[in-house]
């Protein structure tokens with residue numbers, strides 16, 4: 001499957017205009033100019049230092065109004081279509097393997113014109129349907145086969161050893177697991193085109209790569225809603241690194257996601273996306289920092305469940321900065337009347353997933369759902 005939009009599937013002029021890049025940046029810089037900090041050569045302040053998020057969480061504001069307005073703004077920045085369900089899913093499901101523990105199905109569904117999402121659906125055999133579902137997203141990796149523990153190379157095995165066989169973990173814990181291939185990775189990577197270049201091309205055509213990946217998660221929930229053995233009222237999304245980033249934004253934008261497990265990807269922007277080393281373009285969202293920082297955006301998930309999993313030695317998300325950001329996120333959950341729905345877990349290692357920390361927390365969330 002070609003990962004670039006086909007001719008005729010380009011965004012409408014209206015959607016293209018929703019990006020508002022220039023307007024967002026202009027608005028962000030305006031107060032700095034008014035305050036006299038008007039020029040980088042005079043005061044040495046970088047564009048990052050001069051940018052002030054306009055819709056940061058404010059405990060004195062009306063929480064629900066703020067949340068609604070910020071979600072609308074994020075939806076614009078992600079360039080999500082107004083009616084994603086207008087495009088037919090045209091679902092295909094094929095049994096691939098039976099093991100003692102689970103049934104493995106190869107699936108695919110349409111997301112939007114030119115984009116078909118392949119995946120694996122694993123159903124646990126020792127639990128009665130309808131099953132809760134965990135959508136499993138790989139980060140920068142060879143592809144979704146890592147989620148089901150299938151190593152094709154030594155690199156794959158190292159990735160799996162870093163706790164990234166997410167779908168196998170989920171089905172072992174009694175969840176159905178839906179591992180989908182993200183745009184630009186694995187089966188959806190275009191021959192000879194790395195994620196960074198695919199992302200820049202996508203952006204040039206009108207949408208950040210993360211927006212397309214979030215749309216695929218939304219359509220995955222449409223797929224889940226159509227399967228009688230799956231419980232669409234209990235759907236989570238989890239991922240490490242770029243998989244965590246998409247899990248986070250998908251939960252921000254999509255209220256049907258009841259849980260997000262965000263590993264090694266939550267951090268204030270100034271110490272992550274806007275710090276060295278430069279990151280892959282797939283995670284940059286035009287104008288987002290002029291609107292809100294990542295800890296502010298976490299408030300969009302409240303009062304649903306958010307589990308942040310961090311690594312104390314993660315060079316891409318410094319621990320102290322993650323903890324500082326978590327304080328803001330926790331305050332937003334408090335304002336939503338759901339402080340217990342936000343959790344921060346910190347593992348001892350680096351940029352990897354920590355199943356031994358995450359799963360007990362996930363299962364306690366599940367128990368709270370089922371009472």
Ligand SMILES: [Zn+2]
Nearest residue numbers: 195196280282
């Ligand atoms: Zn990337």
